[in-house]
Amino acid sequence: MNHQTRYLIFFQYIGTKYSGVVKTLPHQPRRRGVQDHIEDAIRRLKPLNPVSLSISSRTDSGVHALSNSAHFDFQRTIDKPPFSEDILVDALNFHLKAEQISITRAYRVPDDFHARFQALSRTYVYRIAPGLPRPSQLPLMERDMCWNLRHMELDVGAMSEAAATLLGTHDFSSFRAVNSDMPFKNPVKTLDVARIQPGRAFVSEHFHREIPVWELTFQSRSFLYKQVRRMTGALVAVGQGRLSLTKLKDIMEARDSLAYPQNIVAPARGLFLTRVDYRESDLLLSPQTSTGDTQRVTQKLM
Incomplete structure (x- = not known):
């Protein structure tokens, strides 16, 4: 079996029309969560493995994010290399263009990385x-x-x-x-x-x-x-x-x-998640990071 690649993505959204960031269950109302739409976009890239997005920070219906984050695993066919970070961002945004959701950055991360539990802080x-x-x-x-x-x-x-x-x-x-x-x-x-x-x-x-x-x-x-x-x-x-x-x-x-x-x-409408911080040493696989245990990787888009 070809090895899966784990990615950390940062993304932003206007939360007004979504039920929240996490996916909705079959018995829940029609409005879908941001996670539903991102997972749909990932499936359009034809992974061999089931798609499952692990969100770092929960936001409710009507709450916005300038930078939330999540990780997922992606397995391609054995004859194809893993997507580069930039290609992954562009491809996901192409399939999200009808939504008020945008992927802002991606990192290849270690297989045991967890977007929620390894976050240093949320703002x-x-x-x-x-x-x-x-x-x-x-x-x-x-x-x-x-x-x-x-x-x-x-x-x-x-x-x-x-x-x-x-x-x-x-x-x-x-x-x-x-x-x-x-x-x-x-x-x-x-x-x-x-x-x-x-x-x-x-x-x-x-x-x-x-x-x-x-x-x-x-x-x-x-x-x-x-x-x-x-x-x-x-x-x-x-x-x-x-x-x-x-x-x-x-x-x-x-x-x-x-x-x-x-x-x-x-009310929910005035609230924005603006940043999620990680330690750079937790993202060592990514060529976009440098060493240094005390430094942080942050997405802040204000």
């Missing part, structure tokens, strides 16, 4: 656009790309102070979705980055002025289900004066998802 950015009374007043290309808040007033200083309380290693059980399908996942996470900063503003034709955009950035090795959207919702509630810093600390210390206030979870 999410949440975009907020305050000050427009109705979503219809957003530029069309922004309507599914940010959280439109009706009022301008956000106490960014209070939000930054609240974000600082989330930094470090904590039990984040209170920020886990109540209906999580992974209830036994370790709730103790180390949040390395939690900050709010200005993003690129856009012009509203209705008001003939720029609308500010705020970006909340979170980085950790891994997150609980919907943790980022729940942390974002809590920080926005602090910025609006609906949640005090003391109350936020109480929610954290409760270690109970039912302690999280109802109706403040941030």
